Amino acid sequence: MNPRLAGLGAILLLAAALMRPVPLPAAGAAPEPALGPPAGLLANIEHRSTVSLNGTWHVIVDPYDNGYYDYRHQPRADGFFRNATPKDKRDLVEYDFAKSDTLTVPGDWNSQKKELFYYEGTVWYQRSFTYRKPAGRRVFLGVGAANYLSRLYVNGAPVCEHEGGFTAFNCEVTSLVRDGENVVVIYVNNQRRRDAVPTDMTDWWNYGGLTRDVELVDVPAVFLEDYFLQLRRGSAATIEGWVTMSGGSAPVTVRIPELKVEQRIQTDAAGSGSIRIEAPGLERWSPEHPRLYEVELEAGGEIVRDHIGFRTVEVRGRDILVNGSPVFLRGICLHEEAPLRSGRGWSEQDATTLLGWVQELNANFARLAHYPHNRNMARVADRTGLFLWSEIPVYWTIDWENPATLANAKRQLAEMIRRDKNRASVILWSVGNETPLTPARLSFMTALVNAAHELDPSRPVTAALETHYAEPNTKIIDDPLGKVLDVLGCNEYVGWYERTPEDADAITWKTVYDKPLVMSEFGGDARAGLHGGTDERWTEEYQENLYRHQFEMLNKIDVLRGTSPWILMDFRSPRRVLPGIQDNYNRKGLVSDTGVRKKAFFALRDFYRARLAGQPPR
Ligand code: GCU
Numbered sequence: 001m002n003p004r005l006a007g008l009g010a011i012l013l014l015a016a017a018l019m020r021p022v023p024l025p026a027a028g029a030a031p032e033p034a035l036g037p038p039a040g041l042l043a044n045i046e047h048r049s050t051v052s053l054n055g056t057w058h059v060i061v062d063p064y065d066n067g068y069y070d071y072r073h074q075p076r077a078d079g080f081f082r083n084a085t086p087k088d089k090r091d092l093v094e095y096d097f098a099k100s101d102t103l104t105v106p107g108d109w110n111s112q113k114k115e116l117f118y119y120e121g122t123v124w125y126q127r128s129f130t131y132r133k134p135a136g137r138r139v140f141l142g143v144g145a146a147n148y149l150s151r152l153y154v155n156g157a158p159v160c161e162h163e164g165g166f167t168a169f170n171c172e173v174t175s176l177v178r179d180g181e182n183v184v185v186i187y188v189n190n191q192r193r194r195d196a197v198p199t200d201m202t203d204w205w206n207y208g209g210l211t212r213d214v215e216l217v218d219v220p221a222v223f224l225e226d227y228f229l230q231l232r233r234g235s236a237a238t239i240e241g242w243v244t245m246s247g248g249s250a251p252v253t254v255r256i257p258e259l260k261v262e263q264r265i266q267t268d269a270a271g272s273g274s275i276r277i278e279a280p281g282l283e284r285w286s287p288e289h290p291r292l293y294e295v296e297l298e299a300g301g302e303i304v305r306d307h308i309g310f311r312t313v314e315v316r317g318r319d320i321l322v323n324g325s326p327v328f329l330r331g332i333c334l335h336e337e338a339p340l341r342s343g344r345g346w347s348e349q350d351a352t353t354l355l356g357w358v359q360e361l362n363a364n365f366a367r368l369a370h371y372p373h374n375r376n377m378a379r380v381a382d383r384t385g386l387f388l389w390s391e392i393p394v395y396w397t398i399d400w401e402n403p404a405t406l407a408n409a410k411r412q413l414a415e416m417i418r419r420d421k422n423r424a425s426v427i428l429w430s431v432g433n434e435t436p437l438t439p440a441r442l443s444f445m446t447a448l449v450n451a452a453h454e455l456d457p458s459r460p461v462t463a464a465l466e467t468h469y470a471e472p473n474t475k476i477i478d479d480p481l482g483k484v485l486d487v488l489g490c491n492e493y494v495g496w497y498e499r500t501p502e503d504a505d506a507i508t509w510k511t512v513y514d515k516p517l518v519m520s521e522f523g524g525d526a527r528a529g530l531h532g533g534t535d536e537r538w539t540e541e542y543q544e545n546l547y548r549h550q551f552e553m554l555n556k557i558d559v560l561r562g563t564s565p566w567i568l569m570d571f572r573s574p575r576r577v578l579p580g581i582q583d584n585y586n587r588k589g590l591v592s593d594t595g596v597r598k599k600a601f602f603a604l605r606d607f608y609r610a611r612l613a614g615q616p617p618r
Contacts, residue, residue: 035149037411038162038169040246041418043226044306045142045170045217046375053129053184053214057105058097062122067095068151068187080124081153081185097126097185105214106144108207111343116208118574122189125210133179137218138247141184142170144212144346144374148196151187163408164197165190166336166371166393167415170217177216186210195402197409198393203586204335204370205572207344212374220300222247222271227297228421229254229275230458231310234324237282239310245271245299252299259293284323285309285424287364290385292424309382309424315460315486318559320516322387322427329387329518329562330608331365332358332590336373337571340595351376355386357568357591361601362608367520367564370395370433372416381425388425389462389489389518389564392416394432394448400440409444410451417455428518429456433464434491435481442480449484460486464520467492470510477511488513489520491566494553496524496588501534501546504553511559518562522550526600527581528570528592538581543588544599551607565604569593 042048060067060080067080078084086093103109109116109123116123133139141152147165151158155178160171190208192200225246232238243252249271255262259279267273283291292307311323319326338345339353355377358366367389368377381388392412399405413431420426431448435441445463452461463481467490470476475492482488488511495501501524511517526543534545547565554560570589576582585593590601 035163036161038160038171039140040225041168041415042140042142042170042217042219043224043418043422044304045168045215046213047305048217048219049134049302050142050218051129051131051216053127053216054105055127056102057125057127057210058100059103059109059126060095060097060100060124061116061119062124063119065122065189067124068122081151081158081187082156083126083153083183083185097124100126103209105210106212106344106346107209108147108211108344109209110205110207111338111341120191120206120208122187123209125186125188126183128181128183129216130180131177131182131216133177134218137220138172138174138223139177139216139218140170141173142168142213142215142217143186143210144168144214146186146188146210147206147208147344148190148192149188153185153187155182156185164412164415165211166373167412168212168375168419169415173216186214195399195405197398197405197412198371198395199398201397202370202393202395203573203575205574205584209344211344212346220247220302222250222300223302224252224297224299224304225271226418227304229295229308229310230422231282231284231312232276233312233314233458235312236284236323237279239275239277239279239282241275243267243273243275243297243299247271250300252297255296255298256293257296279310282310285311285382286322287385287387290383290424292382306422307382308422311424313427313459315516318514318516318561320427320460320487320561327364327387327561328611329365329564330361330363330611331367331387331389331518331562331564332361332363332568332604333367333369333521333564333566334358334568335369335571336371336377337569337593339569340593342572342593346374346376348376348380350374351380354568355380355384358386359384361590361605362612365389365562365564366568367391367430367518369567372412372419375419378420378423378425382423386425387427388423389428389430389520390416390420390426391430391433391464392448394435394445396434397436398432398441398444400438400444406444406447409448413448413451414455417452421456421458427459428462428487429459430489431461431463434466435463437479445481446484449481462487462489462518464489464491466490473506473508475507475509477509477513477517482511482513482515486515487561488515488517490517491521492519493522493524495546495549501542501549504549507553509553509557515559516561517557517559518564519554519557519560520564521566522563523547523566523588523600525582525587526598527587528594528596528598530581538587540599544603547600547603547607551603565590
């Protein structure tokens, strides 16, 4: 038995512990708001039997949380989740969803309504839906993401709640949905909090709302809840993994028709089983050859189909190896900002546009900053052949000593890994960005690194670290967290937040770790169309010049195995208020918010072309 599979029990126990459902109190009783994680996330929900609830929803903007709390700040029994209408002329009901404004789902509220541009608070979403309740099947309400705290209700009854704005969750509603007319009400609050993840200070817009797909999914009474399939490390044709059933134990058949391979597994009492399939002739996935195979997982009278690329990724010394060969990650960072329209991106088209620009740069890698992006990103990257770095929003100065904050971060980590673990494109899990050098932070982050290794032993773990000068012109990476990371990420802003672009030429780098380094951020702002001297900040010439001198510096770093400059596209940030230049945008993009490619875009494209051609990149 492969020791890695032996850990299957441990992985499942950990995931279950991190994601135990805490249903809200029953209807009628004075509900005690309880913050609890949702039910187990169904793998590959998008390829199951679903009914989309996307579209137009009625909304009530509730800055005082009046729909949830009474004047004694006690949760109401008659809150807006009841979706009440007056029984008769005397009946007092002080809200009416049907007559209320509307918003489109998926979508953030800030970019849909001028009056909600800066809004941080509660919005209640409501929509009705006609449903044919499938006999003998279980029904879950799935949400791709709701920023930040959400509470779900169906037909006036509490379902569950979720904290975290960038990870998918689903909750069981089998006993609540009925044939015919149904109503779902979702409370969403995006207020920033010091003890939250992310904390109250970030450099991106706090887009609120139901920002990704909302759907009903129905499954058999005993169904395939989760599975993991990947190439055994160091092998070219041995596929290993596991399956978990929910609701009982049942046989599972895993089939890869194109490879004419199949395995029938009998799951144990807990519904778990392990997979090991020899697949001679398998073509391994890589950016140069993004080969996906249709995989069928048959259980409980249902076939779940997925498209999976098989590849191995590991670290050996200073190298990152994919399918046993060293790779260089020619990358770029990006936020989940919708291309050309701003607001939170969510669709397959958004992903295709953004990742298309990444490939136009001759890049083979994208760092998805600073939170898990929507499910379309990894699906498109799988198909088009891009490596991805996926990160949880443990960003800057988190409440390190708060156990609830750690539990929250761990849950988001588990949800991120659970959704995308079968995506070949995702090669790195990142547990955070630019976190301070304190003992409390070190134990917090180390706990996350250990959790990531336990949840997914098949991928290296990284984080974006900061650096400092060991000597006047020598930068050093000696953050103690580096000890437990597999790949070092490091952010530096020579030429923007410190020194001049030209100073980069003289800077050398040292690291106390014999590990691969990805320079996970560098760059500077430029307003598209603003031109001037290379020493004039905010001009395209300054940004381009900065990049050129970065290339000089980067080429001298012997442990460098990847670069992801900050950032692909200008993105909204409330911290960027310089009139006529920033106007609420961080302008470090190589593409403007209107799609204009700045001079530095072409400098980076040529730098990567040279790397690709194996020429000394300039
Ligand atoms: C930081 C940070 C980014 C931020 C960028 C900037 O390093 O990680 O989130 O946007 O620098 O200042 O532009």
